[in-house]
Amino acid sequence: MINMNSYFKKNKLKIAPWLFMAPGLLMFITYVIWPIAGSINISFYDWDGLGEKTWIGMGNYVELFDDEAFYKSLKNNFIWLILYMLAVPIGLFMALFLNQSVRGIRIYKSMFFFPFVISQVVVGLVFSWFYDPNFGLLNIVIEFFGGTGIAILADERYVTYGIIAAGLWPQTAYCMILYLTGLNAVDSEQIEAGRLDNAKGWKMLWYIILPQLKPATFIAIVVTVIGALRSFDMVSIMTAGGPWGSSRVLAYYMYEKSFSEYGFRMGYGAAIAVILFLIMMVYITFFLLKMYRDEKAN
Amino acid sequence: MFPKPIENTNILTQSVYKTALPIVLILWLLPLIAVALTSFRSGGDLISGNYWGWPTSFDLYENYTSVFKNTPLAQYMWNSFRVTIPTVFGAVALSCMTGFALAVYNFKGNILIFFLFIAGNFVPFQILMVPVRDLSVQMGVYNSVWALILFHIAFQAGFCTLFMRNFIKALPRELIEAARVEGVNEFQIFWYIVIPLMKPAIAALSVLIFTFIWNDYFWATVLTQGVDSQPVTAGLYSLNGQWISQWHLVSAGSIVAALPPVLMFFTMQKHFIAGLTLGAVK
Structure with missing residues (x-):
């Protein structure tokens, strides 16, 4: 026998989570899940971003x-x-x-x-000028200990x-x-x-x-x-x-x-x-x- | 406690430890200290190559005011606030709800949706870049703070949901069951019973999201351009291009830009760390 009250309650418990999730899930799908599919799709096209694909x-x-x-x-x-x-x-x-x-x-x-x-x-x-070959602290330390300075960021x-x-x-x-x-x-x-x-x-x-x-x-x-x-x-x-x-x-x-x-x-x-x-x-x-x-x- | 507490060792070890602490700290923060020191040098010192010697004058005030007067740094900072604060509210509000739904109800697809949020949170930004940019253009929000706010809220929903769901899951279930027996409806359970218990989680997430969003650089360059909408991370990058070799200004600007998250961290440290460990390392 189905008790009316418990039947209603059961349904309420089924609907409630979706109502709570709706805004978050909707935004997440629009901005994260769907774009992943979108990028995979774009990867099969030649496209400059404006004209025809x-x-x-x-x-x-x-x-x-x-x-x-x-x-x-x-x-x-x-x-x-x-x-x-x-x-x-x-x-x-x-x-x-x-x-x-x-x-x-x-x-x-x-x-x-x-x-x-x-x-x-x-x-x-901060590190760009820590490494700077002219005045970077790193090279000053290296040269202090008798080494020769290196331009780290300019060296392949x-x-x-x-x-x-x-x-x-x-x-x-x-x-x-x-x-x-x-x-x-x-x-x-x-x-x-x-x-x-x-x-x-x-x-x-x-x-x-x-x-x-x-x-x-x-x-x-x-x-x-x-x-x-x-x-x-x-x-x-x-x-x-x-x-x-x-x-x-x-x-x-x-x-x-x-x-x-x-x-x-x-x-x-x-x-x-x-x-x-x-x-x-x-x-x-x-x-x-x-x-x-x-x-x-x- | 591991390692052995230092106060149980001999006096020599103790004093070695106590001297080592500040030395290691200074070495660790050396790059940052260098920036702070540069930020109150005069431009003349830098031109004459006096980078690390004793400064000829302390231009702390001049440098910091000139950075605000001669560049749009203040506008960039304002933009960062305009992006960060609504995002924190939005992401926390949405994830309270999604977290509640996933923690309290057993329904088909629960674990699947939960995993979708987690997986999405780890995705590389680049796979979202082109479609999100197109979407923002279509919605007419491209190159406004709204482009960033909407995207950030949606993306952070992943991490925040993971966090909130685990937090709510750890709350005593009897509270909710008892309320249901009393005939309290689901929304009231959420609003009057669960939300008040979530205060520590809300605080932790807010601080953390504030820092993440404030420090975002990638989306700032993808979704905005120009002084009217760009946050300070992207702004600093373009100023860096204009300020070639005016390192005293670059460093003053960097310090200003770093200040809000740093202050946030120092005032809300406990919450910040609770958030960082994803609540998983208890």
């Missing part, structure tokens, strides 16, 4: 395979991805260094976190590494704060038990502390990977992809192809974006699978 099928992707600038950007993206990971261990060690309760330590912690709060545009500008060999080092500055601060929060929650009884078993230093860190920091490590890796693949601001500010395109990454190359002085090639740009998206999807899938397992466990 011409269907060229896989044409843009075929062109990509022969485009040296594309390979250079892809390679730089992998260098970013690998070196950016340094933020995780360095952040951990900084957190260990700061995880004390001496006087004023809270202010120290916030000051160390500082680089993450300021805009990447400012970080980019070093430019990408120079930008990554600048990017590591805020990213390390981010990882540090994740670990500091994680260290707060480490079970002190386990540490004591470890001490009784004569675990010290590295052993303690590896066998007792790190396993408990797993959630922090996970988030640190996720945000660092995303940060590395999203790298655009720093490249744009510090070198605009130069010298001679040697510091381009996919995100920047896409922007350059789509609209810049080199002409508006929306279709080609979209194809580059799709490749970047597919690389990112690997990580997104990995993240979602982990989330799914956690949800199931609860």
